[in-house]
Amino acid sequence: MEKNEDDLTKEEDSQIQKGTTRRGFLSTMAKIAAGAGLIGSGAGIEALSGCAKAPTGTATVSAAVAKAIVPPGKWDKYMGFWSAGPSGEVRVKGIPSMKTLLRIPVFNNDTGRGYGGPSGDDQSAKMLEDAGGYIEGDTHHPHISYANGDFDGRYCFINDKSAGRIARIRLDYFQTDAITALPNVSAVHGLCVQRYPKTGYVFAASEFEVPMPNDGRDIVPTGNNAAQTKNYWTLLSAVDGETMAVKWQVMVDGNQDNMTTDYKGLYVAATCYNADKGWDVSTMTKPPVMWAVFVNIQRVEAAIKAGKYKTIGKSSVPVLDGRHGSDLTAYIPVEKDPHGISPTPDGKYFVANGKLAPKVTVIDLEKVGQVFEKKLKPKDAVAAILTVGVGPLHTVYDGRGNAYTTLFVDSQMVKWNIEDAIKAYNGDKKVKPIVQKLDVQYQPGHNAATQSDTNHPTGEWLVSLNKFSKDRFLPVGPRFPENDQLIDISGHKMVLVSDNPVYIEPHQATIALADRIKYVKKTYDPKYFANHIAAGTEGVKRIGPHRVIVRLTGVAPILTPVYFHVKEGDLVTVIYSNNDTVENLAHGFNMTMHGKNVNIDPGETKEVTFTADRAGVYWYYCTIFCHALHLEMRGRMIVEKVPGYRSRPIKPNRLSGKPSLHERFKDFPEVGKA
Amino acid sequence: MEKNEDDLTKEEDSQIQKGTTRRGFLSTMAKIAAGAGLIGSGAGIEALSGCAKAPTGTATVSAAVAKAIVPPGKWDKYMGFWSAGPSGEVRVKGIPSMKTLLRIPVFNNDTGRGYGGPSGDDQSAKMLEDAGGYIEGDTHHPHISYANGDFDGRYCFINDKSAGRIARIRLDYFQTDAITALPNVSAVHGLCVQRYPKTGYVFAASEFEVPMPNDGRDIVPTGNNAAQTKNYWTLLSAVDGETMAVKWQVMVDGNQDNMTTDYKGLYVAATCYNADKGWDVSTMTKPPVMWAVFVNIQRVEAAIKAGKYKTIGKSSVPVLDGRHGSDLTAYIPVEKDPHGISPTPDGKYFVANGKLAPKVTVIDLEKVGQVFEKKLKPKDAVAAILTVGVGPLHTVYDGRGNAYTTLFVDSQMVKWNIEDAIKAYNGDKKVKPIVQKLDVQYQPGHNAATQSDTNHPTGEWLVSLNKFSKDRFLPVGPRFPENDQLIDISGHKMVLVSDNPVYIEPHQATIALADRIKYVKKTYDPKYFANHIAAGTEGVKRIGPHRVIVRLTGVAPILTPVYFHVKEGDLVTVIYSNNDTVENLAHGFNMTMHGKNVNIDPGETKEVTFTADRAGVYWYYCTIFCHALHLEMRGRMIVEKVPGYRSRPIKPNRLSGKPSLHERFKDFPEVGKA
Ligand SMILES: [Cu+2]
């Protein structure tokens, strides 16, 4: 019998009521089950229908928990991009499953992928070398590229705080393809991108003030350090997202923290938490009011056209003066010391979060325009100040007029209504802007909501990126995971759904509807690789007295050539083309005893260079399980002795069979003995 | 009203029946919900009780799915240790949540933790340098240490296939504390540990045959390579798990693959897949029958006492001859080419998996004893051969007499009964040893079951480590995740519960009851660090013309000292003590523009050394969000100019604002344009 919607609703209601009735006795069941470690009662699980030994029955869980289950073979509705702090990668997660789909190496040495660092392929290592020469980077703020205020899914941009760099990830291949090392700055914290009409600009905010140029000329060996910082400056940098070239930099007052852009392409704004440029904790937190500095993009472009800029030191990048008094910038006061800043999806406001003040400041963007036109004073652009709780850091949105702010100190997520906050600020005593406060575990930094970073938020899921997990997970030593908590925000009240452990040290996440990431390729087209090796053209070629090129192909499970000869001291470049064309049929190439490993996906070509520094036989082998005969997918580099060549010595430890010890543990009691 | 167990059962039954009744109309609901991306119908989710907008209702899911939900704040019952292939780390996961709790860097450069490689701390970098000098390693087989056949939870051991190394992880601090570089071998595939009376020995099987010594003396520049391999050999190595010193090596025939030990401390056995020592795919797969080579541990120890060993080349480690004809070894024939080998929990059998033959071979360990005593021929130790399906690789157990074997080619998990297999092999035509075949997605390599590696298996959960995920997850480019599938094995039939994406390239996992991992520390005790810096003893000391030691402490949010002066060209060592004592209160130390980052957990001390290679002001800062004033937790290294010092040049890219490009992508069409 077909049922209509009314019938369904009635039947549901009846079920829910029964569910409520069942709850009492099922809590007893839950206790029994908990003893067997089968189930807990914390979340939304109301019951388990027995049958621990025969999992053929059913169980009742809360609708929020059920909604978050992505069954085997089904896809997540959303794709999120997570930064990873000094782990240097970008992580791709499915939401609501919260499972990590991929790590994308950016500012790190990924030995598995063969990216960067001593073990990686030549091209990625060169990209990092040219971009400052540092492998390690501290990733903070991932942002997907935009068209008309929503994600266009072409790129993901990410900054390296520690060496002032910006990287771009192609979202067809999910690989880093460009890194820009910003001139004149030491470290960049905030990153954001132009949302309208498109990306467009990628902006970076330098946090740590430094002398300009920072080449030691101003350093007084015995000088007063407090005073020195007064001559340090920060820049807000604009990079062209298409060419990744730095277009301009604007010098601003104070240091800069987080930043954002509007939905009309007019402004980029950064918060400032250390307006007086202090140099220790006490001097950095002194100023009672700080600001969000707004940069007027059109005015900057006009000023550059008019030649109103300088360059600093040896850099050729235009630098404009946007310090107090400039008509390129507006300094809107916000309480103290503002941290996150983000645009409401309707495009009307920026919300800046107080950090040391328990308040969020709502800035009216139309009024900011009037500030730039000198029709209003900066403070008049403030549409509301709302007390939300202690330690507000970041705010995201559901598209239904509500904002969700993390409270670091209170360990809470506070939901509040934007228009109600404005009414209350304007004297309406009847409205209660705070909708709900939800405890999170613990100390949230950033938060992220589905499509919240666009003008099309979906208001479905919210993730609280908590910096502390404390007691939430099985203990794994002094290095605790962080805790990303998934919260259902589809209803009036937030509902905590799941805790998810996270490795060092994501700062921000941005979550897109998966259909926004639409250019994904599943294999590489060999025709785009200038160095692709076609079947039949493999071989070994000596191109110099100590220089050998090996042209190698893999087609599961065959490696060609399956052996090659070189001489001690040869610098060897292996060019490896994976000539399999089947999706997911990756190979690895590992040269044993030479510290080199790369992953080569179908259709891909990679190069890896090393010195054959010791005579002997060294097998190279496939490190990705590709075929039933994967283990047989190996070959030999045969290194001939060269009289007089001083080969890489074998470590004494290896000859004696003694271990190499992690010295830090040498005085520690044996495990289990302390 | 209190209900008794009978009442509960009746009420459950009635609920389940209602659930069944509800299923029909709720499938309509599910279709509606699926359209909104809320839910899929593949797994065990039978229904969602509506209320997409108000998640206050309940939903019905299968009991297996419900069992696997670990609600917020609850702990997983099991802790698993996963290898990571060339990613070089060990991953700690909670089961059944399948969530990654921690990455433990071993053979890699973890920029976040500050481990190994160019960005890491001095001590871990030295450990890797002394253990061969290679950062990258290909981790394959994690094993927890044992006492009396069950996990004692002191250590986890892991091998590096690519450079023949074994590492030990302390399971109090979850940190790598020793790495042993094996002499005389090139690469080791299998790793296993002694189970009884304790660990005891850690064993490693060398896979790739090489000349011994492998120093180029035998290489014929224009020689016949096929013939050359006949003079290559492999060794089975034994390392003392307490001292991590290599005790002995046994030369065996063929190459070795996977390996295992028994529950009586008598044997270590390795499978062999390339008995004739072929050198390409066709010659490697020729021999129709291979073997599992058993090494008699007591006989080896006696032979060493009797001085019956040699050494190879410059190595001082005893090497014994265990090739065919030796009384140290027994070669038990198995079909072809055997891959995984594992002991049944009752201690009676080893099961070897055929890989190229669709069969598993059950070896009777008591009869192996009789083979050693020459009372039986090697082939008579075979208790059963069972045809299970195509591509059997690894077998695990539930402790109820059943075995679970991965079928790589068939993409299935096959459950079979061990005693029934023996009966059938002995002619009983009534028994049907195969219990069930479950499709997995796709191409499983290893599998792991709860406590299966011990004499106390719990038979609760099984994980299939599938090498291919193909269509199972949101597409993320040509680098597909692998797929760990969680399977409920508590009942008669296996039930697939969840798909879990995994990054490059775990080989094996071992899963312990979490209570077995019992020595976990949550902070470090500073007294064990010889270099710990007590409050008040911070400072900067020049100890040479170009050598500076900085003694630094962090107590959130204060860094001491908050600035220090050095001169261009100084080699600077920063010793950093995290003097916070609160669990989870970690700090990071990042020296901007110097490529260095370390993580320092509460009570921990780390050292990091770099050259101050350019005059200027460089902030160092905390990279772990530790406090509301975390951003203010920073200080300055002020590098004074030294006339004549040739400072590290600034890259031209940084001066011009031009990007550094990943050359491989230079000819690729723009994202979205192809
Ligand atoms: Cu392969």
Ligand SMILES: [Cu+2]
């Ligand atoms: Cu800190």
